[in-house]
Amino acid sequence: MPDNRLRLSQEVEAALARAGLSTSLRQFAASYVENRGKVIDGEMLSEAREQLRSAKARDRREIEEMAQQFETAAAARGAKVFRAGNAQEACQMIYEIFHEHGAKLGVKAKSMTSEEIFLNDYLQERGITIWESDLGEWIVQLAEERPSHMVMPAIHMTRQEVAKVFAQRLGTSEVLDIDQLVKVARTRLRQVFLTADIGITGANAAVAETGTLAIVTNEGNARLATTIPPVHIALVGYDKLIRRLSDLGNLLGVLPACATAQTATSYVTMITGPSPGPLPGGELYIILLDNGRLDLASDGEFSQLLRCIKCASCLNVCPIYQQVGGHVFGHVYSGGIGSLLTAFLHGLTSAAHIQSLCSGCGRCAEFCPAGIDIPALTLELRRRVVEEEGLPLLQGFTLARIVSDRRRFHGLLRAASRLQSPLVSGGKGSDKKNPEIGPDQGSSRLYIRHLPLFLSKYTKGRSLPAIAAKPFRDRFSGASGLPGRSGPSQGHHRNGSEASRSVAFYSGCLVDFVYPEIGLALAKVLGDMGIGMVHPEDQTCCGAPAQYLGDYESATRLLKQNITAFESVGDGSGPILTACPTCARFLSQGPARLLSDDHRWHRRGLLLAGRVMNACTYLADTVRAPGTPTCKGPYVAYHDACHLKTGDRLAGDPPPSHSRRLLQAYGYRVKEMNRPDQCCGFAGSYSLKFPALSRRLLEEKIDCISGAGVDLLAVDCPGCLLQIGGGLDKAGSTVRILHTLQLLAANRGL
Amino acid sequence: MGWHLFAGFALAAEAAGATVFSARGAGELIESVATALSDLRGGDILVPSSQHSVIEDVGLRQALEAQGFSVIAPRGLSTHAEKAPVGLTIVDGAVAETGSIFHDATDHESRLASTLPPIHVAVVPLSGLVRDYGTLFAGISEGGQPPSYLALITGPSRTADIERVLTIGVHGPSELIVIVSDLPSLTGVSKAAKASRADKGQSERALGDDTSA
Numbered sequence: 001m002p003d004n005r006l007r008l009s010q011e012v013e014a015a016l017a018r019a020g021l022s023t024s025l026r027q028f029a030a031s032y033v034e035n036r037g038k039v040i041d042g043e044m045l046s047e048a049r050e051q052l053r054s055a056k057a058r059d060r061r062e063i064e065e066m067a068q069q070f071e072t073a074a075a076a077r078g079a080k081v082f083r084a085g086n087a088q089e090a091c092q093m094i095y096e097i098f099h100e101h102g103a104k105l106g107v108k109a110k111s112m113t114s115e116e117i118f119l120n121d122y123l124q125e126r127g128i129t130i131w132e133s134d135l136g137e138w139i140v141q142l143a144e145e146r147p148s149h150m151v152m153p154a155i156h157m158t159r160q161e162v163a164k165v166f167a168q169r170l171g172t173s174e175v176l177d178i179d180q181l182v183k184v185a186r187t188r189l190r191q192v193f194l195t196a197d198i199g200i201t202g203a204n205a206a207v208a209e210t211g212t213l214a215i216v217t218n219e220g221n222a223r224l225a226t227t228i229p230p231v232h233i234a235l236v237g238y239d240k241l242i243r244r245l246s247d248l249g250n251l252l253g254v255l256p257a258c259a260t261a262q263t264a265t266s267y268v269t270m271i272t273g274p275s276p277g278p279l280p281g282g283e284l285y286i287i288l289l290d291n292g293r294l295d296l297a298s299d300g301e302f303s304q305l306l307r308c309i310k311c312a313s314c315l316n317v318c319p320i321y322q323q324v325g326g327h328v329f330g331h332v333y334s335g336g337i338g339s340l341l342t343a344f345l346h347g348l349t350s351a352a353h354i355q356s357l358c359s360g361c362g363r364c365a366e367f368c369p370a371g372i373d374i375p376a377l378t379l380e381l382r383r384r385v386v387e388e389e390g391l392p393l394l395q396g397f398t399l400a401r402i403v404s405d406r407r408r409f410h411g412l413l414r415a416a417s418r419l420q421s422p423l424v425s426g427g428k429g430s431d432k433k434n435p436e437i438g439p440d441q442g443s444s445r446l447y448i449r450h451l452p453l454f455l456s457k458y459t460k461g462r463s464l465p466a467i468a469a470k471p472f473r474d475r476f477s478g479a480s481g482l483p484g485r486s487g488p489s490q491g492h493h494r495n496g497s498e499a500s501r502s503v504a505f506y507s508g509c510l511v512d513f514v515y516p517e518i519g520l521a522l523a524k525v526l527g528d529m530g531i532g533m534v535h536p537e538d539q540t541c542c543g544a545p546a547q548y549l550g551d552y553e554s555a556t557r558l559l560k561q562n563i564t565a566f567e568s569v570g571d572g573s574g575p576i577l578t579a580c581p582t583c584a585r586f587l588s589q590g591p592a593r594l595l596s597d598d599h600r601w602h603r604r605g606l607l608l609a610g611r612v613m614n615a616c617t618y619l620a621d622t623v624r625a626p627g628t629p630t631c632k633g634p635y636v637a638y639h640d641a642c643h644l645k646t647g648d649r650l651a652g653d654p655p656p657s658h659s660r661r662l663l664q665a666y667g668y669r670v671k672e673m674n675r676p677d678q679c680c681g682f683a684g685s686y687s688l689k690f691p692a693l694s695r696r697l698l699e700e701k702i703d704c705i706s707g708a709g710v711d712l713l714a715v716d717c718p719g720c721l722l723q724i725g726g727g728l729d730k731a732g733s734t735v736r737i738l739h740t741l742q743l744l745a746a747n748r749g750l
Numbered sequence: 751m752g753w754h755l756f757a758g759f760a761l762a763a764e765a766a767g768a769t770v771f772s773a774r775g776a777g778e779l780i781e782s783v784a785t786a787l788s789d790l791r792g793g794d795i796l797v798p799s800s801q802h803s804v805i806e807d808v809g810l811r812q813a814l815e816a817q818g819f820s821v822i823a824p825r826g827l828s829t830h831a832e833k834a835p836v837g838l839t840i841v842d843g844a845v846a847e848t849g850s851i852f853h854d855a856t857d858h859e860s861r862l863a864s865t866l867p868p869i870h871v872a873v874v875p876l877s878g879l880v881r882d883y884g885t886l887f888a889g890i891s892e893g894g895q896p897p898s899y900l901a902l903i904t905g906p907s908r909t910a911d912i913e914r915v916l917t918i919g920v921h922g923p924s925e926l927i928v929i930v931s932d933l934p935s936l937t938g939v940s941k942a943a944k945a946s947r948a949d950k951g952q953s954e955r956a957l958g959d960d961t962s963a
Binding site for chain 2: 028134135136139153154155157179181182189190210218219220221224226227228244245246249252260263265266268269270271272273274275276278279
């Protein structure tokens with residue numbers, strides 16, 4: 001176990017060090033999003049999701065019915081249909097077909113399913129030659145590597161690398177441009193097509209109603225592989241079954257749109273039974289492969305994976321994939337979806353370490369045409385991995401023993417605040433360009449710029465903020481100058497006790513112990529509007545970090561403590577505001593997921609969930625522009641927090657522009673930077689697990705910020721503030737980063 | 751017989767890299783083929799055997815031979831077939847929305863003629879033009895069983911597998927020339943062609959005639 005984790009970490013570092021890999025993947029990612037937007041919009045995407053839901057099986061019973069229907073229909077048209085339970089069976093069946101036909105040479109069109117069962121190795125060990133005919137697959141085969149992307153197998157290689165591989169294996173010149181390389185492929189593989197005994201393909205869809213296989217390519221290789229050799233073997237996973245021929249209309253539209261940003265691929269081949277070719281013979285064998293798919297179909301949580309059409313949208317938009325590529329972030333199937341599929345197709349152990357690479361930013365779910373909730377399933381997979389293998393020792397100890405005991409945890413943080421002093425170095429002082437934003441608002445803060453010895457990697461590229469001398473809970477209870485605030489009563493601290501209405505505040509660990517000024521800013525902004533704020537003292541860590549590590553037991557315990565803490569505020573209703581989108585998301589989504597076994601807790605949890613809101617959402621929804629918008633205010637750029645932007649199912653959840661509008665209403669001029677919604681790389685403990693990867697994402701973020709030409713950066717998440725603030729400090733940047741709430745308070749002179 | 755879907759089809763097909771002609775009557779069909787192949791100095795043209803009589807009836811074969819081409823059938827896997835610079839097939843129809851052509855390719859000769867040579871000339875009967883995939887598949891389903899080998903072709907063969915650079919002509923043709931012809935004798939007899947008949951009334955109602963090319 002520790003060996004695997006260490007190896008993964010080393011692979012990550014090696015991938016990051018590989019020049020050009022990340023650059024080319026990122027360039028692709030940028031052009032992908034732009035080009036895809038030209039062929040499919042949000043409306044078409046939700047229509048496509050709807051249709052995919054109705055086209056594909058929902059559970060095991062349906063998938064078995066569809067398989068039966070397909071088999072009957074295809075057999076009626078003369079195809080020979082077999083079922084393979086696992087990889088070994090499928091390989092053996094294919095070998096036997098070769099043997100029966102005395103076949104020695106096979107030509108294969110691209111099939112990820114054949115990669116999944118390691119078919120080439122199996123056949124080659126038994127004296128059969130298989131040539132890949134998809135250009136990318138052929139390159140990868142010649143290079144003796146494996147595909148790093150489901151749609152573009154050789155995306156990790158440069159043209160020079162390809163030319164070198166061709167030179168070594170085929171004796172061609174070492175300096176060939178892309179056109180020439182493609183010509184080499186055409187000429188060499190044409191000979192293979194003309195002499196192959198058997199063509200092997202996968203299928204993008206298998207129509208249950210008619211027994212039809214649909215195969216999509218751009219190169220035309222599947223067309224040749226199913227035309228010239230007299231025998232055709234199609235290896236088809238159960239997940240490829242769709243109900244009706246008419247379902248192909250949607251699939252053939254959405255697949256190229258999402259896979260390659262095309263309205264249509266060059267070739268779609270739809271085969272129903274064998275058709276005679278130029279050579280005598282003519283057989284069609286179809287092997288329906290289970291290999292874990294039926295278990296998947298029986299699993300209430302994961303059966304939605306059957307809707308995956310292998311378009312690789314999720315890889316194309318994944319910030320982690322862009323940094324390390326599919327060889328590190330994946331097994332046979334790569335990226336987030338890959339780690340989920342791997343768990344079922346190759347076993348939980350194979351997936352255990354790959355899934356840990358997901359930072360939980362949630363971007364993949366936005367783009368998935370099958371509507372698969374990859375981030376939520378990744379958390380569920382992590383839970384199962386932890387259930388099976390346990391937490392790493394130190395993390396397990398911290399979570400179970402310390403964090404979930406509020407007094408002990410908070411006591412420890414207070415002690416840390418005193419002990420850190422030798423490491424802390426001083427802040428930047430007040431902002432000369434924007435003097436109205438006082439020294440209390442953030443960047444004057446203290447940072448830990450270097451940690452000693454083995455801990456140094458955590459402050460490489462990023463300073464860590466020092467733990468506040470006095471946590472929010474103490475400052476709020478002892479603060480003066482808050483309108484009408486009173487001392488603590490019944491364990492709650494409040495401001496504005498004279499106000500006509502009041503709201504509760506859930507501070508979360510980072511605001512409470514690192515950034516108390518954010519909570520104070522909210523109290524001031526609310527007070528300015530005549531709204532009181534209450535901070536129940538018994539609240540504790542929301543539980544999200546525990547859930548992200550797969551420790552559901554600790555997460556549940558923390559959630560219950562927070563439910564109790566907020567039930568005693570007022571009459572147990574009314575909004576609970578947070579200044580941290582991750583806390584908000586967990587408090588609003590956690591109860592339904594974690595407490596469903598216990599009827600009473602579940603009900604209490606759902607009440608809490610219904611009350612939680614992001615503070616900026618509340619302000620934007622509740623309040624009209626408090627000041628006169630001015631077009632002369634300071635320029636500010638805005639960074640979108642992953643958990644505010646995506647997968648956030650809070651009622652009244654803001655679109656990304658919500659905080660931007662609020663900032664404008666308070667007199668700021670918002671200037672967009674490049675890729676404002678790209679993850680900053682914090683992702684909670686992720687930045688500690690994969691510091692090098694997190695650092696790379698941060699460096700890119702800092703570049704985007706520097707390019708925006710602003711003095712101020714607003715964020716809505718204290719995690720982003722910690723990460724980006726630390727990066728700016730380390731880079732010696734003059735840009736000041738503040739929470740949106742701090743900026744609102746500052747421009748009202750509060 | 752309406753041309754109302756043609757403009758949309760031509761736009762989509764050319765965006766996918768095809769060259770599109772419209773041909774009214776036999777004269778324009780022959781002229782379009784001649785124009786499309788004017789850069790070549792003769793050579794073999796692969797035409798499926800089953801279509802030889804049709805191209806002869808409309809006078810296309812004679813015109814091609816006058817231009818120096820010899821029309822041959824891609825029987826078996828002769829070197830002739832492998833080396834021919836052009837393949838010509840009469841397909842069943844086209845999909846306006848995506849710019850795709852479709853054909854019942856159960857006859858392997860039509861597959862070889864449209865895949866092996868570097869240039870593919872596809873003659874599409876105007877009556878086979880449908881609006882979108884939905885109409886196409888509804889038409890096929892209506893006809894009962896789909897053909898054994900149904901193919902959609904959109905633009906030339908392409909790849910972006912090396913550094914995502916678009917490169918044309920990998921395993922299939924590097925040039926796709928589509929000629930939409932209103933000659934009634936070209937209308938296919940295959941099941942795929944039925945889709946067009948099912949679609950006709952519907953698409954005319956939906957689009958009107960103002961989009962005629």
